[in-house]
Amino acid sequence: MDYAVLLSSRERPLALVEYWPRRMWRVYVFDDRSWRMQMIDLTPHSTGMLLAHRNTRWQFHNEQEYSSFKWAVRETTTVSADGMAEVKSEFAGPRGTSTEPLHAGSSDPSPVRHFLVQVEDFLCPTPEFGNWLVFVPFLAQQGHEPAASVILSDGPEGEGSGPLRPTGIGQLFSPGARDTQDGPVVVELVQAGSLRITSGQLAVSDPGWVKDPRTVAVPSGEFPVTVSLLRTTRGVNVAAARVTFLDAPACEWEMALRPDEDLGLLGEGAFYGVGVDTGVVAFLDATRTVIEDKLDEDLFIPLESRFILELSGTEPEPNLIAFRAGRGDGSYPVWIGRTDDGQVACVLVDFQLHA
Structure with missing residues (x-):
């Protein structure tokens, strides 16, 4: 639009x-x-x-x-x-x-x-x-002379401006140092491996609660996963994670919705997102299952000392790529980036640690 x-x-x-x-x-x-x-x-x-x-x-x-x-x-x-x-x-x-x-x-x-x-x-x-x-x-x-580092921030939108919008996504995946309202930050991109999709349905979910994931229809195949790390004076956190399906820019963004969800019912700045209760989010094929009794040993404990972890699947079975949620437990928006002809270019989860 x-x-x-x-x-x-x-x-x-x-x-x-x-x-x-x-x-x-x-x-x-x-x-x-x-x-x-x-x-x-x-x-x-x-x-x-x-x-x-x-x-x-x-x-x-x-x-x-x-x-x-x-x-x-x-x-x-x-x-x-x-x-x-x-x-x-x-x-x-x-x-x-x-x-x-x-x-x-x-x-x-x-x-x-x-x-x-x-x-x-x-x-x-x-x-x-x-x-x-x-x-x-x-x-x-x-004649305007921008400073060496320019800070852009959203101004007030007034009442009734509608649900959350995908503002600042480009900056989440633009590596380098920059200044923000909260101080200097550095964005680092980490390649987290390839995600194998076999069913044509990508699931974004807390790996401890995969029975009701948020899903997106995507092509089948193997696709790269990129994780954006935000380094500040207080430490390093995962700011966002993305699966790329096409080597083409996303021209439009839409919120990933379930069939019973209606954007018109959302208040100002509200969103439907992926719920997190274990501090971890994962990309996986919608048919991928997990053994709950082994999640602590195979996933949650190792992620205490790292940001990203892959649980492999025997080929051609799908794998799972998990990463720590930047703000821990909570709910986070999932965005679908589409090309100008409507194809899915990428899907990302934003932990709202804006750079």
Whole structure:
């Protein structure tokens, strides 16, 4: 679905990001007066990134002109996928405003210039929902100077904003150091092995309570499991775990629901999640069984000194990959990431230790 996100600082707008159908993006950038002075249209590029295809800037003489959007100068830069750039400058002479050219030495009232550019200079990553840091470099084009480390946090949404949304998932699986509101953290990614799915149903469950797991329909086969560790001054915890089914970005996220669960019944920030009573969560095939009498010896005791453990199954029988829940016992959301054509790209459980 289409949506818009406002990036602001100290209650002052910096950029408005819009996502449209067909994977199109538009970014409006504001100056220090909170005037909308720039519009950047981005389209998908063959590299999988976004191309800043069109960049429009305006100049206004005064607040009255801005309020009525009677610009004095408009400059539009268009970049094609093969690196051909066109810059067109327009001047509002008929309105009685300035007809001075935007570039010194130009006498044409609407000069158009063509030249080749490096396409790489006009590309930016395609963000997962919540990972708005990719748009921060555009702020410098209006004179905003981001700090060495930028902290993004959700602002208040007001009453009735609905159930929990998958905000910040991209950051959970982006390794490296960063600053947060709770202090510096380091995200480390650990490859936990391959999960064998034989039934076409992935189960996400506390391994001590596998009789009623949360399931997701997925392809059969073997798929990599990645665990995100969050290192802080207080220690290291598992922040999230993910099974990847397709080597393709997740364009949309949805909460994993049981047939009798209704998102419309959830209050603000609420979710249906996987229940945890043993401090451990596991990915497993829905047909995989466990021997409860051996769980302490085979799983829970070993996980006291490690973060991840695999219980193998005799091939072609499914295995089980378990990991410690970041906050211990409780309930945690399970998210399904889908490609733009609706296929399951990944499934992850978020322990809500946001980086």
